[in-house]
Amino acid sequence: MTSSSPAILGGTPTFPQKLFIVRPVLPQLSDLQPDVARILETGMVTKGDYLARFESAIAGHLGVKHAIAVSSCTSGLMIVHKAMNLTGSVVVPSFTFMATISSLVWAGLNPIYADVDPRTTNLDVASAEAAIDADTTAIVAVHNFGAPANIAALEALAKKRGLKLIFDAAHGFGAKYGGVPVGGQGDAHVYSLSPTKLLIAGEGGIVATNDDSLAARVRIGREYGNSGAYDTAFPGLNARMPEFSAILGTASLANLENAAACRNSAVSRLKERLANVRGIEFQYVPSTDRSSYKDLSLVIGPEFGMTRDELARALDAENIDTRKYYDPPAHRQTAYRQFVRSSSSLANTDMLAARSLSLPIWSHMPDDVIDAIGGAIEKVQHSASAIQQRTTRNP
Ligand SMILES: Cc1ncc(COP(=O)(O)O)c(C=O)c1O
Numbered sequence: 001m002t003s004s005s006p007a008i009l010g011g012t013p014t015f016p017q018k019l020f021i022v023r024p025v026l027p028q029l030s031d032l033q034p035d036v037a038r039i040l041e042t043g044m045v046t047k048g049d050y051l052a053r054f055e056s057a058i059a060g061h062l063g064v065k066h067a068i069a070v071s072s073c074t075s076g077l078m079i080v081h082k083a084m085n086l087t088g089s090v091v092v093p094s095f096t097f098m099a100t101i102s103s104l105v106w107a108g109l110n111p112i113y114a115d116v117d118p119r120t121t122n123l124d125v126a127s128a129e130a131a132i133d134a135d136t137t138a139i140v141a142v143h144n145f146g147a148p149a150n151i152a153a154l155e156a157l158a159k160k161r162g163l164k165l166i167f168d169a170a171h172g173f174g175a176k177y178g179g180v181p182v183g184g185q186g187d188a189h190v191y192s193l194s195p196t197k198l199l200i201a202g203e204g205g206i207v208a209t210n211d212d213s214l215a216a217r218v219r220i221g222r223e224y225g226n227s228g229a230y231d232t233a234f235p236g237l238n239a240r241m242p243e244f245s246a247i248l249g250t251a252s253l254a255n256l257e258n259a260a261a262c263r264n265s266a267v268s269r270l271k272e273r274l275a276n277v278r279g280i281e282f283q284y285v286p287s288t289d290r291s292s293y294k295d296l297s298l299v300i301g302p303e304f305g306m307t308r309d310e311l312a313r314a315l316d317a318e319n320i321d322t323r324k325y326y327d328p329p330a331h332r333q334t335a336y337r338q339f340v341r342s343s344s345s346l347a348n349t350d351m352l353a354a355r356s357l358s359l360p361i362w363s364h365m366p367d368d369v370i371d372a373i374g375g376a377i378e379k380v381q382h383s384a385s386a387i388q389q390r391t392t393r394n395p
Pocket of ligand 1: 193
């Protein structure tokens with residue numbers, strides 16, 4: 001076998017060891033040591049100064065009045081839905097991570113699935129409008145893979161139909177809409193700070209809003225629903241963020257611009273590298289926006305010469321880890337298919353679920369690694385028919 005043979009046909013793998021889909025960038029121990037020592041000395045492991053400082057730094061960064069730290073994006077979404085007193089149904093994309101839907105169902109709401117735009121993979125505004133019914137009280141949109149949703153059109157739709165607008169911004173730190181960070185638009189943004197994101201607190205989330213009364217209720221909601229008088233205002237959770245997570249998040253915020261810049265430059269580089277490879281589409285991001293590129297997702301079309309699943313297998317042999325986000329999409333998952341309506345058309349969601357493949361992307365990915373990923377894809381495409389013949393023989 002020559003070195004240009006794909007590993008799935010017996011060639012040498014592009015990477016000698018598995019290239020993980022995620023490698024979190026974390027601060028040095030020495031950067032955190034004084035604060036960790038102070039937390040241990042004072043015994044203030046929760047509800048202390050570090051949390052207050054972190055929240056205020058995040059509010060400043062996002063340009064919002066309130067940033068409330070919570071234990072995860074999922075708990076933040078659950079609390080926001082309750083704190084807003086939402087009832088009935090909520091329009092939401094099915095092409096999203098399962099927590100967008102689980103938070104609605106936990107809050108006693110019925111998701112109504114709307115389709116996504118095939119180029120941006122974000123909520124299609126016409127499909128969202130068509131999905132609204134008499135019981136709808138809100139729209140939940142996602143900044144999918146870190147690319148801002150069509151915010152202005154969604155705000156106009158929510159206003160016209162008298163609905164709340166919530167952004168599941170799990171992927172949103174590092175994303176910009178019209179030159180500013182996403183965060184102040186709609187009624188609330190809810191972010192994730194888990195290790196696959198650009199801003200990392202270990203685990204955690206942020207609820208960002210300019211609405212004073214919603215902010216006050218979210219603070220109560222993360223504290224069991226207890227406003228302080230030991231009389232539950234509404235059923236809440238323990239969704240507090242510990243002090244250790246707050247110091248990790250604060251240190252991570254200092255690296256956010258670097259992280260976003262590095263991911264954007266890695267994606268531009270890969271786009272150039274694969275410019276002549278047919279059948280691959282990158283997520284479309286309008287030139288006025290910036291994606292965080294929390295995920296680097298490609299759509300593998302028929303012209304590529306192999307299916308998405310065949311490519312994933314061939315890349316696995318090259319020691320390149322991939323993910324099939326989101327396959328199955330929410331409306332095909334066991335717990336959530338009951339919410340499908342006969343009128344829902346989710347053709348783009350089904351197409352993207354079958355063809356999307358997320359590649360490794362990190363906040364400090366070296367150029368030679370991204371070039372090698374591009375080279376592996378080219379190499380695999382070159383041998384597409386040989387690989388397909390082999391798959392037909394050994395399915
Ligand atoms: C779109 C989306 N929403 C919600 C979540 C849940 O975030 P968390 O793990 O912080 O609860 C995720 C997780 O990555 C996500 O991708």
